[in-house]
Amino acid sequence: MSKTIETDWRTFIKFWLVPLIIVAILLILYKALTGLIIVGISIFLALALKPLVRKVNDFFTKHFGKDKKHQTLSVILAYFIVVLVIGGILAIVGPVVVNETSKFVQNFPDTFENTFGGWEGVNSFGKSIGIDDLHTEITNTLGSISNNLLGLIGHNLVSSVSGIADIVMKIVLVLILTLLFLLEGPGMVESLWQNLSAGGDKKPVKVAKTVVSKMANVISTYVSHQVIVAVIDGCASMLIVFVLTLIFKISPNLAIPMGMITMIFYMIPMFGQFIGGTLVTLILFFSNPIAGLIFAIIYIIYSQIENNIIAPKIQGDALNLQPLVILVAITIGMYMFGLLGAIIAIPIAGCIRVLVEEYPNIKTARE
DSSP, X not given: OXXXXXXXXXXHHHXXXXXXXXXXXXXXXXXXXXXXXXHHHHHHHHHHHHHHHHHHXXXXXXXXXXXXXXXXXXXXXXXXXXXXXXXXXXXXXXXXXXXXXXHHHHHHHHHHHHHXXXXXXXXXXXXXXTOSOHHHHHHHHXXXXXXXXXXXXXXXXXXXXXXXXXXXXXXXXXXXXXXXXXHHHHHHHHHHHHHHTSSSOSHHHHHHHHHHXXXXXXXXXXXXXXXXXXXXXXXXXXXXXXXXXXXXXXXGGGHHHHHHHHHHHHTSTTTHHHHHHHHHXXXXXXXXXXXXXXXXXXXXXXXXXXXXXXXXXXXXXXXXXXXHHHHHHHHHHHHHHHHXXXXXHHXXXXXXXXXXXXXXXXXXXXX
């Protein structure tokens, strides 16, 4: 026995139209994903720079009185301070890394002979582990790797050039948008809240404003505290390298660039400290293998002290996140957006915590 189900045209349109609209929105978001990421990074950086802008603005207010022009001047000054500091670090570190790599290549035969006893020492070690001619095995392996690497570089050279141009363009966009968000963002947000609260119940707008303000504070707090610990980490690395330069025949000029390397990479949560320490170890190894090994041992010991005493003391419970939550957030962020995801994962987790804590107020405001 068959039945006929009757529906009006409005129900039919809603049944098909809603899924189509959702699919269309998802497609638009997918197409605009790169642009949304660039805008998101710019907003994140603008929020991260807020404490510095506030400090500069307080300085102007204290010494020159309160003036609206000081806010704009504070934004521009704080922005260019950060850009110049980062540019200065890259300008110092880059030539040092290139120079040390070049010196390592030039001095490799002598270093190899003094450290490992030349190929005779390598072959003796190979025989002790059951390999008769370790010299030949290493030579063949390195030759195969170099041939494959050269082929890969030649095959992808054109695409690499276009890729570099694309990255440069994205960096320029992020820099411009960050400055504009710093200059125009606060006024636009304030205007938005005023328009939303112009008519009707103002409680939902008040709750929303509180939630957004707390989220922005989470990002600013996280970045500012992370920078403080990163500076301490860089100073510790610089001191260790400087002491090693006094003991071994290494240029003292390496101390500051090595400290800058660990400081910059420390800004990457969880894994940045390991990456920075490994890079410094390798660069020192180029100059003196024993010095590189000693640095690695001392830095590992210091890292344990820093991660268990210094960092928790400075960062405190500002974000109020458990270690498990932090690790899960970083893992998800890293596999979704790579290195960028790992950097922004913890602030996002902090923002989600704010939403959970404010949910009762949000629910009440909606009702």
